Amino acid sequence: MRKTRHSVFSSIRQISAGLTALCLLPFGALSAADEPGLVSIDFCADQYLLALADRSEIQAVSFEAASPRSYYSARAKGLPTVTGSFEEILLMRPKMVLRTWRGGPRAQGIFERAGIASFQPPFAYSLESNFETFLAVGTKIGHAVKAEALIADQKARLATLKGRPKSSLKGVYMTPSGFTAGTGTFVDGIIKVAGFDTVAEDADIRSWAPLPLEKMVLSPPDFIVASFFGDADVLVSYWSSGRHGVAERMMAGLPTIHIPSHYLSCSGAFTVDAAEYIRAEAVKLGLIESEGNAE
Numbered sequence: 001m002r003k004t005r006h007s008v009f010s011s012i013r014q015i016s017a018g019l020t021a022l023c024l025l026p027f028g029a030l031s032a033a034d035e036p037g038l039v040s041i042d043f044c045a046d047q048y049l050l051a052l053a054d055r056s057e058i059q060a061v062s063f064e065a066a067s068p069r070s071y072y073s074a075r076a077k078g079l080p081t082v083t084g085s086f087e088e089i090l091l092m093r094p095k096m097v098l099r100t101w102r103g104g105p106r107a108q109g110i111f112e113r114a115g116i117a118s119f120q121p122p123f124a125y126s127l128e129s130n131f132e133t134f135l136a137v138g139t140k141i142g143h144a145v146k147a148e149a150l151i152a153d154q155k156a157r158l159a160t161l162k163g164r165p166k167s168s169l170k171g172v173y174m175t176p177s178g179f180t181a182g183t184g185t186f187v188d189g190i191i192k193v194a195g196f197d198t199v200a201e202d203a204d205i206r207s208w209a210p211l212p213l214e215k216m217v218l219s220p221p222d223f224i225v226a227s228f229f230g231d232a233d234v235l236v237s238y239w240s241s242g243r244h245g246v247a248e249r250m251m252a253g254l255p256t257i258h259i260p261s262h263y264l265s266c267s268g269a270f271t272v273d274a275a276e277y278i279r280a281e282a283v284k285l286g287l288i289e290s291e292g293n294a295e
Contacts, residue, residue, distance in 0.1 A: 042102035186268030
């Protein structure tokens with residue numbers, strides 16, 4: 001009986017090894033299909049691909065690309081999607097795989113062995129590095145000119161924002177989980193680009209941290225920037241500080257700008273767009289004077 005089981009397990013291992021070897025055949029050896037295209041396998045990779053590639057070049061995007069949290073969700077509708085598994089991608093034989101976080105440390109080696117080009121753009125820590133990331137992706141997929149045009153447009157709009165009158169009003173960022181954006185975060189930077197101060201420095205809030213409700217009571221902000229409250233897939237524990245009475249009273253009593261979560265996707269990739277949205281909403285709430293057709 002032991003011998004029989006051993007033989008069965010041995011056969012299974014051999015079949016598995018054979019299938020793996022088949023998947024890892026060089027790109028040109030798989031089959032002579034049509035010219036493959038570009039594939040993005042995770043949410044942030046989708047944004048770069050959808051921003052820069054022609055629709056006809058996109059072979060597939062991730063299954064999250066058309067979700068409400070995707071900045072370019074409208075562009076993703078109707079495109080084929082992938083879950084991001086290696087088997088799925090290897091059988092598709094794309095020209096290039098674009099990824100930011102999905103795939104893990106083995107991804108580069110696996111795609112190289114299969115003869116498939118892949119690119120993992122560097123993580124962006126600032127507005128300027130986001131520009132560099134867009135240019136890096138554009139260069140890799142043959143759309144450097146389009147990337148340069150996008151960056152030039154963003155920089156021009158950024159200059160316009162910085163040239164507008166600043167407000168002394170202080171805002172605070174709130175999420176359903178009760179966390180906030182402290183100094184050094186891209187969200188804190190977005191509020192400042194919009195022309196406002198934040199309470200982060202006065203309250204000594206750094207990075208991402210629970211909102212210090214006691215400090216908010218002692219020195220309340222002038223307005224709130226909130227996001228993710230309307231996202232159906234955001235589940236918040238009953239023990240979350242976001243459900244605390246103080247937090248609820250703040251949101252009920254202070255002017256609140258609800259910024260759609262797609263503006264905050266991918267670590268500030270859409271900082272300028274988000275800042276413009278906050279400023280426009282601030283005008284509607286009467287926090288700043290109307291700026292006419294300056295939007």
